[in-house]
Amino acid sequence: NAGVTQTPKFRVLKxxxxxxxLCAQDMNHEYMYWYRQDPGMGLRLIHYSVGEGTTAxxxxxxxxxxxxxxxxxxxxxxxxxxxxxxSVYFCASSSLRSxxxxxxxxxxRLTVL
Amino acid sequence: AQSVTQLDSHVSVSxxxxxxxxxxxxxxxxxxxxxxxxHPNKGLQLLLKYxxxxxxxxxxxxxxxxxxxxxxxxxLTKPSAHMSDAAEYFCVVEGGGFKTIFGAGTRLFVKA
Numbered sequence: 001n002a003g004v005t006q007t008p009k010f011r012v013l014k015x016x017x018x019x020x021x022l023c024a025q026d027m028n029h030e031y032m033y034w035y036r037q038d039p040g041m042g043l044r045l046i047h048y049s050v051g052e053g054t055t056a057x058x059x060x061x062x063x064x065x066x067x068x069x070x071x072x073x074x075x076x077x078x079x080x081x082x083x084x085x086x087s088v089y090f091c092a093s094s095s096l097r098s099x100x101x102x103x104x105x106x107x108x109r110l111t112v113l
Numbered sequence: 114a115q116s117v118t119q120l121d122s123h124v125s126v127s128x129x130x131x132x133x134x135x136x137x138x139x140x141x142x143x144x145x146x147x148x149x150x151x152h153p154n155k156g157l158q159l160l161l162k163y164x165x166x167x168x169x170x171x172x173x174x175x176x177x178x179x180x181x182x183x184x185x186x187x188x189l190t191k192p193s194a195h196m197s198d199a200a201e202y203f204c205v206v207e208g209g210g211f212k213t214i215f216g217a218g219t220r221l222f223v224k225a
Contacts, residue, residue: 042218090156100162100213107156
């Protein structure tokens, strides 16, 4: 039981490049989330999903897109990366029964030059 | 609107001494409150959560937190710090409607 996994662990991009971060969970959770973590600011919600095929905007959605084609996967895309998107990105998931208890992945450290 | 404030950005204690990490919240109703721990280069791990069942909540690794509505506080404590407790701790309020609000974090240093 791997829990929540994220791919890749590290990535360096140049401004304007695109990339996709993959999150996978094997707990059959309905809800999935993408956060970014910046120094002194805690975590901020980018997008979330309440089920396969559905997504919604969080607190800081601009510059990101997401997709949830399969229940176990939640993808975060950056179409044209900017230095302001340099951050650590965390994926999380939670169950329908205990939606307020989130399980986090190990994070992806992204640097945009 | 909900908000959460962690009163200390850094706390330093000696091994074997008590730990106190302070958190104040603001909410228009009785919220769900959480403490998460993040060890270096790791994801966040749930320490404990409060959901109105009992005001004193016990978590993992000897941590506990007390919900005080009159003070709008949810401070995290541990009687005796261990070196392995050195990490960053986040106080979190569940604002409803997928509004999960994280505090800025408190980094705990434990001296030998």
